[in-house]
Amino acid sequence: MGSYIPSTPEEQKEMLSAAGFDSFNGLFSQIPESVRLSRLLDLPQGLSELEVRRKMTAIASENKVFPTVFRGAGAYRHYIPAAVTRITANETFLTAYTPYQAEISQGILQSIFEYQTMICELTGMEVSNASVYDGANAAAEAAAMCRDRGRTTVYVSAASHPDTIRTIRTYAFGADTQVCLVPEKDGATDASALKDLLEQDKTAACFFLQQPNYFGTIEDAAALGEIAHAAGAKFIMGCNPISLAVLKTPAECGADVAVGEGQPFGMPLGFGGPYLGFMACKKAMMRRLPGRIVGQTSDDAGNRAFVLTLQAREQHIRREKALSNICSNEALCALTASVYLSTMGPDGLRAAAEQCYSKAHYAAKKIGAVKGFELKNQTEFFHEFVTACPNVQKTLELLERHGILGGLPLPDGGLLWCVTECNFKEEIDRLAELLEEAEQE
């Protein structure tokens, strides 16, 4: 049995006695007998480290690692530089708590300040928080930021990630407010439907648009944002972070709040987490932004100093009047994103985005040329796109046998493909060959 307790039974005895107890039993005398567990837990016997490693490694090997991945849909395989993995493994970064004690935590505070700056630079926004749980949660929190008196209804593009829509709905259930889906048409958000819906509704708090959307389409965000603003609603954009290197910024599209799933910035797929929700907004909404924010100030001697600031927004000060309950966030993931962005630099990040774009377009051409795998939409896209598929199960099984995780099956029978800078040309060519094969079978 493993244990991380330093004290030996003799020391425990000595300490018990020094604290005025004669047994462990006495220590727990506050707990009524009726709720004391009178048996050992029904858990397995504890294991030595060697056995634990063996067991966990065996469990991990029950998963299949696909050498080639053409699936995204909210979780993306991008290249993770060695510097990112190694730097973020630093034990101090790993084991510190939230930097409440500023003097002893300047390093972590500065790293968050740097992260906030990078998120602002990418989105064009003026204020970023220190992170929330993930992209879907960031969208839900952003919607909450935009609620104001009578304006409580959240409009969400139906071309958003299903998990994001579902999360926004769940949060609306909590807040006793309404969510209204704005229909998607031919792979893009239906602008005229949005206009019609908003015109009839004075309770509209905001409109959430995913860019590029779930189907990969680059939306005409500025135009959609204008429709929202014209109706008195705020405009929230949920952005793929890699695409921010090349696409119009949320600020350029007129967004009030920019959020997104930061996983592509150096976090592994990890079966869905931990990921990173980033959130940034215009200065006007700063005091409605949830979560930690680090600010710059100085100490008595005039040294630059960083602190958690604007804490009056937060639950530990404001309790039930806080705009959000968030306490722990995804700080180490935010650090990961900072290290990733600093390692890639502007040229590297732009190259990643451009390669995603070029490779996805190359792949779309190759796949789309296979009979039965025609592109479903004629829209402009970034690094994801939808094709038809004559036989989804057969196709994906064939690809799996060749170590390829194919596109995600959609309810309508199509496949949602994703291509990143990690997919080499030879992989794309091979994919197209295999699809030909699947089609001919």
Added chain:
Amino acid sequence: MGSYIPSTPEEQKEMLSAAGFDSFNGLFSQIPESVRLSRLLDLPQGLSELEVRRKMTAIASENKVFPTVFRGAGAYRHYIPAAVTRITANETFLTAYTPYQAEISQGILQSIFEYQTMICELTGMEVSNASVYDGANAAAEAAAMCRDRGRTTVYVSAASHPDTIRTIRTYAFGADTQVCLVPEKDGATDASALKDLLEQDKTAACFFLQQPNYFGTIEDAAALGEIAHAAGAKFIMGCNPISLAVLKTPAECGADVAVGEGQPFGMPLGFGGPYLGFMACKKAMMRRLPGRIVGQTSDDAGNRAFVLTLQAREQHIRREKALSNICSNEALCALTASVYLSTMGPDGLRAAAEQCYSKAHYAAKKIGAVKGFELKNQTEFFHEFVTACPNVQKTLELLERHGILGGLPLPDGGLLWCVTECNFKEEIDRLAELLEEAEQE
């Protein structure tokens, strides 16, 4: 192409000019044109990190990792605790140089002092150095320590690791001295042959004995040592470090110098290196010990301080009069050994040794019971032993197909098996079954 050069071409220009040059060419004006390379090297194009990772990973995958290993013969698969890998990955430990500057290097100096202490505790010796290259090199260096005036011939048990014998021979070629092999008989060093040889030779400097020897046998070291001493020769023991937890210490066997291959203390197999040569001796020989030695002293304020000491032995002071040329050693491997020993503790190290012993004896019984695989020697052994084998190639191929690295083929047709705490009973039982199968085919 990857590069780790920070300066941009513009900065380089500026710096060239500040240093009084107008081109890189000018920088190299000291180098005669006739030896300047007038072409690019015939190397591949440099690669980005992504490509390098891909290429090196592909090369690594051309190796076969055996899930089960029953081969030792100088390189052993023991369990490496997570703490060892993680702690020694600390960047400061990794990237520092030899701690010449004591004040800024107290941590590394202290870690070496602690390592020296642990090696002394394990061997029973009084002084340890900070490490040499590996076990074979330690043996050769120990032999050099023992040379004294007319006494220059090194006696080496033929039951030592072939690489150790070969290395001692090579060093003797350097020193223009002789090496004499002491024959092995039935798996152990032939004591009477040793006696005969030494009695006739007044040039005997030392006798080197491996414990347990190459064939796994626990030698009667004290008796052999006495023979050496009686002839006026020094007695060097080359010890398996795990076995030191349970076997008589070199000090208890009367050795003057104890050396060994420290790889089992937390270093991976790594296709042969980096490993760790440990060396310890009696105080009387301290000033003949090669390599770094850390000593304790104090600073002006009376603080405990650690320094590289007894440097008058070393090449950078003594130049051609130094006893050894060693400069870089295996410091990070010595740190690895310290962390390993501290993580295992006395109970853990003893358990590792006892399990090696018990499991090897269990395996010897199981294997030895298979027809054709009888044990070759009747000697006491630690965690290695030799069996016969009816068809070496067929047997090893069968095992390989089942993910098992079998015993090492010996020139005489036997197999040298090794069993450690990492081999589970089920693996041993499966091995015996497969050998039955091999035999029946």
Added chain:
Amino acid sequence: MNLIFEESRAGRGCTILPACDVPETALPQQFARKAPLRLPQLSENDLSRHYSALAKRSFGVNDGFYPLGSCTMKYNPKINEEMAALPGFTEIHPLQPAHTAQGCLKVLHLAEKFLCEITGMDEMVFQPAAGAHGEYTGLLLIKAWHHSRGDQKRTKIIVPDSAHGTNPASAAMAGYTIVNIPSGPDGCVDLEALKKAVGDDTAGLMLTNPNTLGLFDKNILQITQIVHEAGGLCFYDGANLNAVVGVARPGDMGFDVIHLNLHKTFSTPHGGGGPGGAAVGCKSSLAPFLPVPRVAEHDGKFYLDDNRPQSIGSVKSFYGNFLVIVRALTYLLTLGKEGVPQVAENAVLNANYLMALLKKRYQVAYDVPCMHEFVLSLQDLKDSCGVTAMDVAKSMQDLEMHPPTMYFPLIVHEALMIEPTETESKETLDRAAEALLELYEKALANPEAMHRAPERRVIGRPDEVEAARHPVVKYEYDS
């Protein structure tokens, strides 16, 4: 030290990606970003040094004693990190077909099974990413349960005044009105106040037990009974589970819903503020409302079940902070049935031992045996020499210890909340006590020096008022 932007020089960088190996396609101009892409440009050497320097200006559990009350800063085992880094976990896409992700699903299944046994719950999910997220999820279960019974009038959640701020905040986010009830003189729930507070508008009670004073509420069964009898449900805030893990189970105390902080009780690291990992468990009556997707088993194979019509939906994408759950499972497999209760035993022992040492000088807020943590009140010290809890905390920074939680819970004046955790040795506690007792003497002898602390950190006390008044929340580029 410099900000990374101040270290940046145009044209520097690392070479991470190869050239594009397919024909390049240009993004149409109308979609293209106009703003310059300003990100740091550093060589890898300078990058590496920058983050080394930041780490050195921070303090983690590896750097020393970290008795931050309520945060359970226990040791984070290294084997957990190694297991969470296995490519067989890190490289798995969350939307891989289930038959290719059986290992991941087994991790979730085993973690659920073990933690249900530990807490006395029937089902458990891991989708919430942190403690407060778990509270919120639990409250939505309560809300969904009442609604499913056609009971929409229960709009109030009762929260004791000693609760963490997240409790009322989570309840408010779930659409509830908060009824704060004062603690009794013993620091526990005032039964009479509770009885007065409950009614047919009571949706439920949120309770941390042991509470933030480190006290186990001896009336816990009456408390949950009162709430149940009023038609409410009881939510257990697992923040302090470390005190009772393996010794008492929330399920046996009458709780209907719970959340756990994997990064407290189950040893996963805090990461400078996250990622945490939460588990939300409930009795079977509430299980239909749990977030989707759920891990299910059929014929020995695991799959993800999305078909839960009564579910509250999702509170984030996918299945939670999976790699955090890998760490927690590794820890549970290590400890096993005997190891788990020893955690609680030694956590409570360490707290009582340290409290006994400090009581020689300091005033304990509630002078009774504590559970895993205890609260000092420095009001007397402040009155006598002007030295505050803040001053003592800041002085501790100079002694290579992380300060305790300050000024919480709110009901104790000049509070210092100390939680040593079970992974600290007797010597560490002895040294900490000695240091704190010396600080007490120093406070009396030289209060001015205490106001100046810390003096050996990279900055002195920062001007927080200025930070909030004139927020500077990002680096401003020159141009």
Added chain:
Amino acid sequence: MNLIFEESRAGRGCTILPACDVPETALPQQFARKAPLRLPQLSENDLSRHYSALAKRSFGVNDGFYPLGSCTMKYNPKINEEMAALPGFTEIHPLQPAHTAQGCLKVLHLAEKFLCEITGMDEMVFQPAAGAHGEYTGLLLIKAWHHSRGDQKRTKIIVPDSAHGTNPASAAMAGYTIVNIPSGPDGCVDLEALKKAVGDDTAGLMLTNPNTLGLFDKNILQITQIVHEAGGLCFYDGANLNAVVGVARPGDMGFDVIHLNLHKTFSTPHGGGGPGGAAVGCKSSLAPFLPVPRVAEHDGKFYLDDNRPQSIGSVKSFYGNFLVIVRALTYLLTLGKEGVPQVAENAVLNANYLMALLKKRYQVAYDVPCMHEFVLSLQDLKDSCGVTAMDVAKSMQDLEMHPPTMYFPLIVHEALMIEPTETESKETLDRAAEALLELYEKALANPEAMHRAPERRVIGRPDEVEAARHPVVKYEYDS
């Protein structure tokens, strides 16, 4: 801080191994250890903190500028570490059959091919574990070559007085007598002295080029010719290859044998003193003598060739510090044909740039353009105010820089030997120059303060005389 033994408490520890799963067999008493097995006993938390504290009391390249002359403390890329940690390399037994270790053999093959091209050698091995080990191996090749020609009378190796101490020490170990030749007034080999030194007893010459003064010997072709004409061979000490890599090749300078330090020029980390990694290369005439086993290729498959009857044998077990070679190969693949010469260019540029800045105040030992490093002489400063090279070096420690190499080479008085390497940025050099120039002024203004340095480290200057006079080389247990 405490020694780990002082932190140890009987009965503590980590739980690493399971119980034995086979019947236990007891070791016969006559073989059993009598001495108690005293090793540290700590919880994993305390263990982890101990080593964190040790790391914080040390200084690596990640901690700041490290201009330690002659040691080439360049940045150690993180991708190298990741590749050396791949289980496909770390888990391979050195005695696996060759068909199961093709990847490892390919690493050795590629590294040999690339490094032969870089140095102009015909064959190369990696068995030696460090630079001095490589020197020794190279000298044995020279010895074996002479012996193979029946020439036993060549017993002398010529070494310039500016050489590293390892050169004469290695030659002595190889059984040679050392002939030291003084440097000329230009710091280079004095051709006349060399001519006088060679003869029919000359086995060879060992030369570092550029030498330890950072000067490239412009007469290099004459030097190697003089030795060759006398019947000797020329050994190139690769310690300073970083200055000329991709720009000039030892093979083209007339050298017959070389060694390389992978941990200098090829970016593998120094590990606090090792493991290093050495390569020994030679012209084909010497190749039959190289250590065994050698990597060979047949039908596209690699194998290990032990059948080299003229080989000097082995200088250690197996094939060298393999995982170090993995790092070096990763580096070479990253840099490629264009990247390699840029290393030399920028290393030499950085040295000349820094030298130019320092020349404003400091005296350069040889005031000519340098290669990758240069040597200051502080004799004038010492004469004027009593501040020594040691004082300046120790003062640098307080400025978060590692000091340069002190008092070497021996032919320069009060020497400080500065090697910035190519991976430092202009700002780092500017800051270092500024700091050193300020120290110069401080030395003149307040020499006493310089004698007291360092003042901001965990200890002041230790008493080295006492350490050597009364050696305490291990912890003494009480009992």
